[in-house]
Amino acid sequence: MKKATNQFSGGGTYISNDVLGRLSFKKNIQVVVGGFFTTFFVLGIIGGLMKDDQVFWDGLISGIIILLPFVLLFLSGIRNSRKIGLARRYNLIFMCDGDGTVTVHELANQIGKPSVKVLSQLEWLFRKGVFCDCTLQQGGEPCVILSGRTGSKTSFVNVVCEKCNGTTRLRAGTFGKCEYCGSAISSRNIHG
Numbered sequence: 001m002k003k004a005t006n007q008f009s010g011g012g013t014y015i016s017n018d019v020l021g022r023l024s025f026k027k028n029i030q031v032v033v034g035g036f037f038t039t040f041f042v043l044g045i046i047g048g049l050m051k052d053d054q055v056f057w058d059g060l061i062s063g064i065i066i067l068l069p070f071v072l073l074f075l076s077g078i079r080n081s082r083k084i085g086l087a088r089r090y091n092l093i094f095m096c097d098g099d100g101t102v103t104v105h106e107l108a109n110q111i112g113k114p115s116v117k118v119l120s121q122l123e124w125l126f127r128k129g130v131f132c133d134c135t136l137q138q139g140g141e142p143c144v145i146l147s148g149r150t151g152s153k154t155s156f157v158n159v160v161c162e163k164c165n166g167t168t169r170l171r172a173g174t175f176g177k178c179e180y181c182g183s184a185i186s187s188r189n190i191h192g
Helices: 017-050 054-096 104-111 115-127
Strands: 101-103 134-137 143-146 156-160 167-171 175-177 184-186
Touching: 017 054, 054 104, 054 115, 101 104, 104 115, 104 143, 115 134, 167 175
Parallel strands: none
Antiparallel strands: 101 143, 134 143, 156 167, 175 184
């Protein structure tokens, strides 16, 4: 079971700084180690190609075989770097959402990628524990349900409309419209 004490940055976020920090550290190791040895072996191969040495040609296949894991390690670091960037981009979208539900279709439109790819990325990020105080709902229309922490910029409250008594979910401290009658409502004076 994952730690329940995920650290948030001061402004409120849905990203677990602990998990993102570990993923960033792993990415840095992959890029540095993979990049160093890839460069070392590639320069060795280029240097060997410039010489007309039979020993080099005899060991070329072995050198390429030794090079492949380091290239793969480097590429894995680049892929993890992109996923960290995606997590931050999704978090910005989550923080701008007003009703606490972000559909995969909405995310796909904002990111400019197919819904299937966005869902695959979200599944990976949630599986790694990158996001907290939200859940990925895959039944029906896939969406991210934002719960947030009470009293933070990530929390939501139910606001009862004064005109029709309909209940609408809004981010705490914001304004919106009643989803039933369209009247202006505010969650600024409501706590919870």
